[in-house]
Amino acid sequence: xxxxxxxxxxxxxxxxxxxxxxxxxxxxxxxxxxxxxxxxxxxxxxxxxxxxxxxxxxxxxxxxxxxxxxxxxxxxxxxxxxxxxxxxxxxxxxxxxxxxxxxxxxxxxxxxxxxxxxxxxxxxxxxxxxxxxxxxxxxxxxxxxxxxxxxxxxxxxxxxxxxxxxxxxxxxxxxxxxxxxxxxxxxxxxxxxxxxxxxxxxxxxxxxxxxxxxxxxxxxxxxxxxxxxxxxxxxxxxxxxxxxxxxxxxxxxxxxxxxxxxx
Numbered sequence: 499x500x501x502x503x504x505x506x507x508x509x510x511x512x513x514x515x516x517x518x519x520x521x522x523x524x525x526x527x528x529x530x531x532x533x534x535x536x537x538x539x540x541x542x543x544x545x546x547x548x549x550x551x552x553x554x555x556x557x558x559x560x561x562x563x564x565x566x567x568x569x570x571x572x573x574x575x576x577x578x579x580x581x582x583x584x585x586x587x588x589x590x591x592x593x594x595x596x597x598x599x600x601x602x603x604x605x606x607x608x609x610x611x612x613x614x615x616x617x618x619x620x621x622x623x624x625x626x627x628x629x630x631x632x633x634x635x636x637x638x639x640x641x642x643x644x645x646x647x648x649x650x651x652x653x654x655x656x657x658x659x660x661x662x663x664x665x666x667x668x669x670x671x672x673x674x675x676x677x678x679x680x681x682x683x684x685x686x687x688x689x690x691x692x693x694x695x696x697x698x699x700x701x702x703x704x705x706x707x708x709x710x711x712x713x714x715x716x717x718x719x720x721x722x723x724x725x726x727x728x729x730x731x732x733x734x735x736x737x738x739x740x741x742x743x744x745x746x747x748x749x750x751x752x753x754x755x756x757x758x759x760x761x
Contacts, residue, residue: 519576521698522652526572529663529691530565536666545669551611557604560596561662567593568659590642598635602628606740613746617673617680620751621728621737626681629724630717634661637713650709653695657713660691677753685721689714 540546548555567586574583605627608614614623641654667687673680692714696706727733734751741747 522656523572523576525656525691525695526569529659530569532663533565533666536669540669551607553603553607557600560600564593564597587642587645594635594638598632601631610741610744610746613741613749616756617677617753619753621734622681622725624737625728625733626721626724629720630661633717633720634658637716649707653707653709654713656695657692657710657717660688661717663691664688674755674759680753
């Protein structure tokens with residue numbers, strides 16, 4: 499009886515690990531597909547164009563490169579190519595800071611060039627976008643530092659990647675109809691992925707891994723603090739000084755519908 503029980507446990511453990519790896523791989527492809535779909539839809543509908551300053555192209559290359567790297571990491575680990583997974587992980591140490599820098603530069607450029615999408619408050623768009631991007635960087639770097647602890651590593655990285663789904667989701671949701679709460683709704687939608695992962699943990703393990711509580715909690719706190727700053731006199735003052743004398747200063751600070759706008 500003891501031998502049979504031991505054999506069953508030995509067999510169950512690899513299946514459990516394989517099932518968990520499969521879950522994270524599927525989530526990685528779903529989140530990545532949403533990001534790509536959002537930007538592709540915008541391009542197909544003529545809402546965006548390649549005729550933009552260089553900072554947009556640099557940002558696009560760096561962030562799409564991250565999606566490729568993120569997916570490659572999941573494919574290599576799910577197919578047992580550990581050496582390739584480790585090698586790509588080292589590349590992420592350089593890629594994550596590049597994303598934070600490129601993303602921050604783009605947010606400032608967009609604010610000065612157009613004031614950001616008309617369905618977002620300018621200060622909210624600038625402060626919260628940059629803050630949550632830096633939160634992504636912090637969580638991703640934390641995940642990399644915890645790579646020897648698989649449970650923490652893959653869960654922190656999932657929460658970090660969920661943050662990046664915001665721009666993709668925002669392009670799939672009819673945000674002009676959601677003024678003045680478009681930004682809050684976009685961010686709230688990104689929490690769907692950690693919540694799904696938490697439910698998967700609960701079902702599989704009977705509890706939610708603490709990495710999700712820490713990662714999701716830090717993301718939520720970052721969002722709340724960033725919005726508070728964005729609407730404060732200090733935050734608005736910084737935004738106004740940053741866009742002063744640029745085309746971005748010509749639009750209203752608040753979210754608005756352009757005259758004659760139609761969906």
